Amino acid sequence: MTPTTYSTMWVLWILTMMLPRFVHGFESYDATMVEFPAPLTESDFNPKAGFQVIEFFSPYCPHCKSLAPIWKDSWETFYEEGRRQNISLLQVDCVESGDLCKSEKIMGFPSIRLYGPNGFIESFPKYRTMSKDNILDFARQAVDNPDDMEDQQIGSLSELVTAEKFANLLAGKGQQPYLLSFWPAKNARSADGNIDFKNCDECDTFQKGWKTLSVKLAALDISTGHLNCESSAAICTNLGFSSLVKITNHRVDRIPKVALVVPEKTTNNFFTYDGPFSTKMSVYEDFAKRTYFNSRIMTISSEEIVEITQKEYKLSGTHEKKPQKLHLVYSYNRETAVPEDLQFLQSLVDPVSKISNAYLYITEEDLTPVVVQSFESMYEMINYNTSEPEKRLKEEYIDFNIMPDNPNFFIFRDGDKIPHTFQGYSTTELRNTDTIMDWVREYSLPMVNEVTPDNFAQILAFNSEMYDGVAIILINTIETELTNNSNEHLDKLRVGYYDYEHVRMGKMIEDVSVKRERRLKKANRLKEKGYKKSTILEAAREEILHEDNKKVIISFLDISKYSSILNKLGVTHVLSEDDIGKVILYDKYTKSYHKKDIFGNDFIAEPYTIRETLSSVFLSQKPARLSRIAERLFGPLFCESLKNFDSLVGVSGYAIFIVLILGCLKGIKICRRKRIGKRYKAKRDVIGLLGKNGNKKSLD
Ligand SMILES: *[C@@H]1O[C@H](CO)[C@@H](O)[C@H](O)[C@H]1NC(C)=O
Ligand SMILES: *[C@@H]1O[C@H](CO)[C@@H](O)[C@H](O)[C@H]1NC(C)=O
Numbered sequence: 001m002t003p004t005t006y007s008t009m010w011v012l013w014i015l016t017m018m019l020p021r022f023v024h025g026f027e028s029y030d031a032t033m034v035e036f037p038a039p040l041t042e043s044d045f046n047p048k049a050g051f052q053v054i055e056f057f058s059p060y061c062p063h064c065k066s067l068a069p070i071w072k073d074s075w076e077t078f079y080e081e082g083r084r085q086n087i088s089l090l091q092v093d094c095v096e097s098g099d100l101c102k103s104e105k106i107m108g109f110p111s112i113r114l115y116g117p118n119g120f121i122e123s124f125p126k127y128r129t130m131s132k133d134n135i136l137d138f139a140r141q142a143v144d145n146p147d148d149m150e151d152q153q154i155g156s157l158s159e160l161v162t163a164e165k166f167a168n169l170l171a172g173k174g175q176q177p178y179l180l181s182f183w184p185a186k187n188a189r190s191a192d193g194n195i196d197f198k199n200c201d202e203c204d205t206f207q208k209g210w211k212t213l214s215v216k217l218a219a220l221d222i223s224t225g226h227l228n229c230e231s232s233a234a235i236c237t238n239l240g241f242s243s244l245v246k247i248t249n250h251r252v253d254r255i256p257k258v259a260l261v262v263p264e265k266t267t268n269n270f271f272t273y274d275g276p277f278s279t280k281m282s283v284y285e286d287f288a289k290r291t292y293f294n295s296r297i298m299t300i301s302s303e304e305i306v307e308i309t310q311k312e313y314k315l316s317g318t319h320e321k322k323p324q325k326l327h328l329v330y331s332y333n334r335e336t337a338v339p340e341d342l343q344f345l346q347s348l349v350d351p352v353s354k355i356s357n358a359y360l361y362i363t364e365e366d367l368t369p370v371v372v373q374s375f376e377s378m379y380e381m382i383n384y385n386t387s388e389p390e391k392r393l394k395e396e397y398i399d400f401n402i403m404p405d406n407p408n409f410f411i412f413r414d415g416d417k418i419p420h421t422f423q424g425y426s427t428t429e430l431r432n433t434d435t436i437m438d439w440v441r442e443y444s445l446p447m448v449n450e451v452t453p454d455n456f457a458q459i460l461a462f463n464s465e466m467y468d469g470v471a472i473i474l475i476n477t478i479e480t481e482l483t484n485n486s487n488e489h490l491d492k493l494r495v496g497y498y499d500y501e502h503v504r505m506g507k508m509i510e511d512v513s514v515k516r517e518r519r520l521k522k523a524n525r526l527k528e529k530g531y532k533k534s535t536i537l538e539a540a541r542e543e544i545l546h547e548d549n550k551k552v553i554i555s556f557l558d559i560s561k562y563s564s565i566l567n568k569l570g571v572t573h574v575l576s577e578d579d580i581g582k583v584i585l586y587d588k589y590t591k592s593y594h595k596k597d598i599f600g601n602d603f604i605a606e607p608y609t610i611r612e613t614l615s616s617v618f619l620s621q622k623p624a625r626l627s628r629i630a631e632r633l634f635g636p637l638f639c640e641s642l643k644n645f646d647s648l649v650g651v652s653g654y655a656i657f658i659v660l661i662l663g664c665l666k667g668i669k670i671c672r673r674k675r676i677g678k679r680y681k682a683k684r685d686v687i688g689l690l691g692k693n694g695n696k697k698s699l700d
């Protein structure tokens, strides 16, 4: 062999060894060994062969051509993971296998569909971009829902609902809750039949899913029915579904609608699903189950609440995800309650059910001990550092959080040790759906959020008046050991988060006392100067805004799944196993992020570091915060984009640039303050430390 052959072999060998590390995950799998599969044909297409994500394409369509490399890349990334989970990525060429695509009712190219052990499950959502992340996400969620594996050999159990039947249901004569779907069809008796839907691309898919859902819900004692809007025109028009009655615009798709009727009630018994349309039936299943549950307004006990606050979120390698629930609890005293209080709760069923994973409850127990117990468990957690003085639950924290008066609303979130209380000081406020729902929405994110391509932007933008930052911890659940490791880091992030909460609450209380002192001084000054009594009184009564902001959202990013999400923030380095446990802190206010902690080290999830860094970024005074931003501009994150700038204008350019930036930030801050002030004034009441505190007395 010549030396050239030797070196070629070496290069090849090195490449073979390294390739898997670059491709994905940290597996010893070698993508070069398995060949990218040829498209399925009629003879080897089997819709029930385990889980399959199938792309139906035409070699001539431009979109298919641009998807081709993305598809191949997704296949390569997913091959090994898919093999373990029994999911394969396959293709069908619709020019070669035209009949197959016709019998599968493929409407356009490219079409991506998920098939399971019982055949078709769902189509790739229309509104989503067919990117690698999204395609893999679509594939992974196949196994999220093990129920999809149930045997579905039975036909649809959905019943044709006539006008008469519908009237009976609305009159409260149904025996069971009914989940209804409204179809743009005429005389479709059986939900199994081959219905010729017009102007409804998704109807066919929806119909198949509806059959599956009808079987699943029957097991939960929820009946299903369908109405043909073209035949039951009056009902559909009345409900606002007139697009399903007849085609008015040929270019616009018609979409089936879903609603739930609950039994034994004659008012507040009809609930429309108005979330985004989906062909994924778990969406409607959740809607039906939760709305029905909430409509019955169940009692919750102190013990159950304690369990909720003590739950621990654990990552798991299997893709099974337990929803983190939000529990809105109405605490009241039967003796002093008036019927209107309970009636009012009925008006909350609909809006509460529209918040993901939110549940409505009632209790007659005094929740004070539960709240205290929950806070105490938080303090147990954050006293981890023996060289620091013991942190104690301050009276003020509880004072602000608990109003002994009944009735009262509480929010408890799964795994959150900080309960929240709505403290309206008047019955009017306690019976204002909008005010209460605004408050509930402030807490509508789970305690720990997984960032995905779908929710990333939403999490970063979530309620910026209350939440100043998002801490994103990098984790990896591709194998057990890494999952364990990731869980440890996540636990530390949580401890650090509560440690920060302790500091933040202290700061909020301090701010109020400073303001109060200032007000007192002002009143005294006016008195000394001999102002009118009314002017002095006015100054003394000046409202003190008690803010509850500068909070931080905690989240995690599974780098084995969505490593490219961070590109959107500008993080371009390839994430690896070494990054597990690192924290990226997004500052919503400056729209920039920190990769370093306050001490200048890599930001890792150590409680002490987290507390110190969060406090310094979000709670420190303006100058400190601004100077840190300037520092960051010179940091590695921005160097690349500033490189050209540097050669162009030199050091003085930087100086001008910084001055400009500082000016802009100052401007933003002033505007923002005004906005916040306005918002609070508009609400008339005062924002309490741990919720809305409208009780002026407790502030003075
Ligand atoms: C994968 O699917 C095949 C065929 O559908 C089945 O026999 C096998 O048990 C499945 N394996 C796992 C791990 O689910
Ligand atoms: C992961 O943690 C669980 C429980 O915490 C333990 O049972 C398991 O053995 C650990 N696995 C590995 C690979 O460390």
Ligand SMILES: *[C@@H]1O[C@H](CO)[C@@H](O)[C@H](O)[C@H]1NC(C)=O
Pocket: 385, 386, 387, 388, 607, 608, 609
């Ligand atoms: C405990 O706190 C001190 C400063 O108060 C700090 O230097 C030290 O790193 C902390 N230790 C731990 C384990 O967090």
